[in-house]
Amino acid sequence: MNAPAVRFGAAALFLLLALPPARAWLEATMTRHMLVQIPLLVAVGVLLGGGLAARVRRALLTAAGGPLGGLTAAAFTSTYWMLPRALDAAVADVWVDAVKFATLPLLVGLPLALAWRPLGAVGRGFVWTNLISMLLFVGWLYVAAPVRVCNSYLTDDQAQAGWAMIQIAGLVFAAWFAALFVGRPRDAQRGAIGDNGLRPTPASRGQPLFR
Amino acid sequence: MRIGGRDLATTAAIALLGVAVLSWGSDGFTAFTAEAARRRQVLAEPxxxxxxxxxxxxxxxxxxxxxxxxxxxxxxxxxxxxxxxxxxxxxxxxxxxxxxxxxxxxxxxxxxxxxxxxxxxxxxxxxxxxxxxxxxxxxxxxxxxxxxxxxxxxxxxxxxxxxxxxxxxxxxxxxxxxxxxxxxxxxxxxxxxxxxxxxxxxxx
Missing domain, CATH: 3.40.30.10 (Glutaredoxin)
Incomplete structure (x- = not known):
């Protein structure tokens, strides 16, 4: 897909998510809020990053402190929106929700997209393992918690969200693990030869080294 | 992945800001739920x-x-x-x-x-x-x-x-x-x- 089409996709997805009926439906249950709406808002940022010119991507990533800075911004921002209190506030107050709609694409999805290649195989592995452990930890917490953590959501809903997180963690792990070995051998190779993302090696452009 | 001094400084600043925001959003890492926050607020300010x-x-x-x-x-x-x-x-x-x-x-x-x-x-x-x-x-x-x-x-x-x-x-x-x-x-x-x-x- 070309860049304008990707940017258009990002904008369309964002507007769709921001439609009042979509917002109301997605935020009506904890499962949809945490595991559908929030990931899709992050996806908006990822798409946006993919739709930017290489020059803009480099400038933005440099300003954000390189791949490590981008990853740090994404980690803190996503952690904030995992706080049960932040979810409750987003449901109760439309302005808090507006902040959520702005920060998840711009401070999680976009920096992840910009930092993804430069991160290298080790950095990407860190992101995946971090995601899996976070899903497992929060999921287990929600299943085992004796109290309702969100005033806006039912106890059953909390347990359901917890189980869904554990299942997603399993799926993400399986997919990541499979990709390491069978799916995309070039990915592993790319990290191994020291890809810094700023000056892509032929391999990291997806071209064979020898023709 | 290469990390320069400027990148490290920016990353440290982002991390500090992140910790500050998380602390602000949880009353100094004490209230992670709206219910805990409500109880604290009422105690502090009836x-x-x-x-x-x-x-x-x-x-x-x-x-x-x-x-x-x-x-x-x-x-x-x-x-x-x-x-x-x-x-x-x-x-x-x-x-x-x-x-x-x-x-x-x-x-x-x-x-x-x-x-x-x-x-x-x-x-x-x-x-x-x-x-x-x-x-x-x-x-x-x-x-x-x-x-x-x-x-x-x-x-x-x-x-x-x-x-x-x-x-x-x-x-x-x-x-x-x-x-x-x-x-x-x-x-x-x-x-x-x-x-x-x-x-x-x-x-x-």
Missing amino acids: RPLPAVGLEDQDGRRFSFADYAGRLLAVEFVYTRCDTVCYSLGAAFKQIRESVPAHRLGRDFALLSVSFDPVRDDPPRLREYAGRFGADGVHWRIARPADAGELAALLAAFGVVVVPDGLGGFEHNAAIHLVGRDGRLRRIADLDAVDAFVAGLERET
Whole structure:
């Protein structure tokens, strides 16, 4: 897909998510809020990053402190929106929700997209393992918690969200693990030869080294 | 991945900002849920209550201002509830029995407020009073006289009511203490009745 089409996709997805009926439906249950709406808002940022010119991507990533800075911004921002209190506030107050709609694409999805290649195989592995452990930890917490953590959501809903997180963690792990070995051998190779993302090696452009 | 000095400095600044925001959003890493935050806020800064008209199980009209100068324990219920509200009713009964008889009415009163005012008319409130042994004087069961004022009342207390899809509700059930000055001062768990009653002695 070309860049304008990707940017258009990002904008369309964002507007769709921001439609009042979509917002109301997605935020009506904890499962949809945490595991559908929030990931899709992050996806908006990822798409946006993919739709930017290489020059803009480099400038933005440099300003954000390189791949490590981008990853740090994404980690803190996503952690904030995992706080049960932040979810409750987003449901109760439309302005808090507006902040959520702005920060998840711009401070999680976009920096992840910009930092993804430069991160290298080790950095990407860190992101995946971090995601899996976070899903497992929060999921287990929600299943085992004796109290309702969100005033806006039912106890059953909390347990359901917890189980869904554990299942997603399993799926993400399986997919990541499979990709390491069978799916995309070039990915592993790319990290191994020291890809810094700023000056892509032929391999990291997806071209064979020898023709 | 190569990391330069400038990148490291920027990353450190982002991390510091991140920690600051997380700390701000959780009251210094102490309140991760809205319920914990509500309890802290009330303790730190007792909240004034709105002048909402209430109607009790005998159809008498009153308001929170009528309790000025006394301590008032408030719970939120709906009379069809038989799960958490049952624990609430039981907790309130336990409080009533633990408070010295000479304080009841004179210095301390209990009030159960229904957040389902359309269904919970005075006869239903009376039936609820009977179920838990509320006398209707020192422990009244009430509903907002005007259902339109319910939202303001719940917002003032920080109570969130969610329909459970089966015709009932779930809510952040707790025991609320309104001080002699008419402000919401303390919020306690249902199973912390002893501590709640002991705390009454410390209220000025």
